[in-house]
Amino acid sequence: xxxxxxxxxxxxxTKFRVDFDWWKMQDRNWRNSLVSFMCPKHQELFAHAGDxxxxxxxxxxxxxxxxxxxxxxxxxxxxxxxxYFITSNTPLVDSVFKVFLVNHNQPLDSVELADRxxxxxxxxxxxxxxxxxxxxxxxx
Amino acid sequence: MGSGxxxxxxxxxxxxxxxxxxLQQLTDYLFEKEEPSxxxxxxxxxxxxxxxxxxxxxxxxxxSVGELYVPANSYEIGAKLRFPEKDxxxxxxxxxxxxxxxxxxxxxxxxxxxxxxxxxSFATNLTEHALNAKVYKEHDxxxxxxxxxxxxxxxxxxGKLRKALExxxxxxxxxxxxxxxxxxxxxxxxxxxxxxxxxxxxxxGPLSIxxxxxxxxxEAEPQNKKLLEFSLNYDLQEDPRFDEVGTTGEIAWFLKRLxxxxxxxxxxxxxxxxxxxxxxxxDEESYKLLYDLDDELSFTNDEINEVDRVxxxxxxxxxxxxxxxxxxxTPNSNRVLPSALESENVKITFIDKETQQPISAWVVRPxxxxxxMREWYLEKNLIPGSVIEITATKHPGxxxxxxxxxxxxxxxxxxxxxxxxxxxxxxxxRQPIYAGFTERMAIAIPDQDGLDKIWHDRLSKNIPLNSDxxxxxxxxxxxxxxxxxxxxxxxxxxxxxxRTPPMELFEVLSTNPEIIHVGDHYYHLAEQGKE
Numbered sequence: 112x113x114x115x116x117x118x119x120x121x122x123x124x125t126k127f128r129v130d131f132d133w134w135k136m137q138d139r140n141w142r143n144s145l146v147s148f149m150c151p152k153h154q155e156l157f158a159h160a161g162d163x164x165x166x167x168x169x170x171x172x173x174x175x176x177x178x179x180x181x182x183x184x185x186x187x188x189x190x191x192x193x194x195y196f197i198t199s200n201t202p203l204v205d206s207v208f209k210v211f212l213v214n215h216n217q218p219l220d221s222v223e224l225a226d227r228x229x230x231x232x233x234x235x236x237x238x239x240x241x242x243x244x245x246x247x248x249x250x251x
Numbered sequence: 252m253g254s255g256x257x258x259x260x261x262x263x264x265x266x267x268x269x270x271x272x273x274l275q276q277l278t279d280y281l282f283e284k285e286e287p288s289x290x291x292x293x294x295x296x297x298x299x300x301x302x303x304x305x306x307x308x309x310x311x312x313x314x315s316v317g318e319l320y321v322p323a324n325s326y327e328i329g330a331k332l333r334f335p336e337k338d339x340x341x342x343x344x345x346x347x348x349x350x351x352x353x354x355x356x357x358x359x360x361x362x363x364x365x366x367x368x369x370x371x372s373f374a375t376n377l378t379e380h381a382l383n384a385k386v387y388k389e390h391d392x393x394x395x396x397x398x399x400x401x402x403x404x405x406x407x408x409x410g411k412l413r414k415a416l417e418x419x420x421x422x423x424x425x426x427x428x429x430x431x432x433x434x435x436x437x438x439x440x441x442x443x444x445x446x447x448x449x450x451x452x453x454x455x456g457p458l459s460i461x462x463x464x465x466x467x468x469x470e471a472e473p474q475n476k477k478l479l480e481f482s483l484n485y486d487l488q489e490d491p492r493f494d495e496v497g498t499t500g501e502i503a504w505f506l507k508r509l510x511x512x513x514x515x516x517x518x519x520x521x522x523x524x525x526x527x528x529x530x531x532x533x534d535e536e537s538y539k540l541l542y543d544l545d546d547e548l549s550f551t552n553d554e555i556n557e558v559d560r561v562x563x564x565x566x567x568x569x570x571x572x573x574x575x576x577x578x579x580x581t582p583n584s585n586r587v588l589p590s591a592l593e594s595e596n597v598k599i600t601f602i603d604k605e606t607q608q609p610i611s612a613w614v615v616r617p618x619x620x621x622x623x624m625r626e627w628y629l630e631k632n633l634i635p636g637s638v639i640e641i642t643a644t645k646h647p648g649x650x651x652x653x654x655x656x657x658x659x660x661x662x663x664x665x666x667x668x669x670x671x672x673x674x675x676x677x678x679x680x681r682q683p684i685y686a687g688f689t690e691r692m693a694i695a696i697p698d699q700d701g702l703d704k705i706w707h708d709r710l711s712k713n714i715p716l717n718s719d720x721x722x723x724x725x726x727x728x729x730x731x732x733x734x735x736x737x738x739x740x741x742x743x744x745x746x747x748x749x750r751t752p753p754m755e756l757f758e759v760l761s762t763n764p765e766i767i768h769v770g771d772h773y774y775h776l777a778e779q780g781k782e
Contacts (some may be wrong), residue, residue, distance in 0.1 A: 156354065167351045
């Protein structure tokens, strides 16, 4: 599905983020893709967990428990916090995706992303600013 | 410290009153220890005991307001919890179930109900969570610190403890040491009689308790030595034949009947029933003038005792002290005199700084004077108004004494002459001077016997101070052409015939309509010549 923002050509100042809901609807293989970003320990745990993964999510600040997708929370709150999560030889799209996982999916433009992954902003914009959506990374 | 209503601990210790429960605790401690303890030792026990009580109280309060929620802990159904991250709201645990999260491993989901009825679930038994290491500060005050309690509050608590100990009867005191009466050893009357004979042979004493025990050949097992010492000290203290005369921390015994008369009873010239503290309404200049006169009758015991130590002090002799061979115990002199927590009379020694000769002397605390220097004053040709210097030594009971150096010569000094009718006349005469002096306080006394007779004669009379002041002003005013009399001249002179505190004299001068203040502490008789 396209929304209004999808029709506007993104610029260097256009903010992007990962639209997990969009990704889940568009890509049946999204869960496997996410598992591939996990740390070895959690890759093993989640590899055979199946699709129905509503779990007890624990708020990292208050300890409150809510029900939700444990995979995303584990990826964001644990695996993305590991030292080796973003490396220099990671493909550009994966690097951008990981940046959003690390910063709790706060919107960033191409220039800001360039600062974080060390690639030219124009290159990043040309990659994620097209009509093709990689790993749910879309303009806000 | 992260819990408990602990923000007012300084107020708590500052306002602490020693209760009967505290005293019982101290008694139990002494019973268990079976050894006498100083007030400082008991104070430490008291502080530890109160700290223990406060900790128990703190825990009890915590239980009533609820335990702090920590994800690593487990909580039973019905437990009260507080949630710092939820504005410290309180809740009760209503259920526990296993947590489901592949990424977190085993943990528990604990459902709680808040006071407003709302329910929420929290992770418990969860070893990895940021809150497990978080330290909460519930109040802005510093944590209770035992060593700081001692530093800040020991002086005030020590005083309160002493007062409370004095009011009870189960524990008995020797100097600053306490022990249960019922555990005392029975020394026996025979040993006390022997002690009297031994002290008699030492011209009264003083003898330390160790020396006395040695001469008494009183021996005990090593573990009972302190107890025997305490018991003997106690029996000596309770027997009116003996007087404890040691400085702080030292116990020394003297035979009461061999103490100098000037210790047993204040000499006639320094005898007084009244302390007249300097009044608050005095202006600053007058207060300083009266304060600097350094009269023991101007100060309360608290004012005298609450002073800081110094190396040496200078004292100007008034006639009463010069005649009595004494010095006043005041906030000035007490800075070098030895302290004694309990002894009323303290045996001290002055060493003549020039000759190194010892002078046996006594501090008589109930009347705030130190006595025993009469012969030394005469030997040094001192007069009322002479300045002496007293210097502390390493030994609290020993001080150096010296006159203020001055080349011998003759000076014009107010001189007291006694007429044939017994009346006093003041005249300025050249007198030989051997030591430094304070000019306004200086008075030569050529006829000591005549003056002594006047003092004795006046004992049976009740002459109003007012008339003595007027008569003395009349005499002194003749010594200068303006006929003005300075307050200090008058204070020194009036004390030649009667013991008069500065404040009492000041009140007479302020209220007598015959006397006019002409400024700078000079006074004038309105109708000269009238008595």
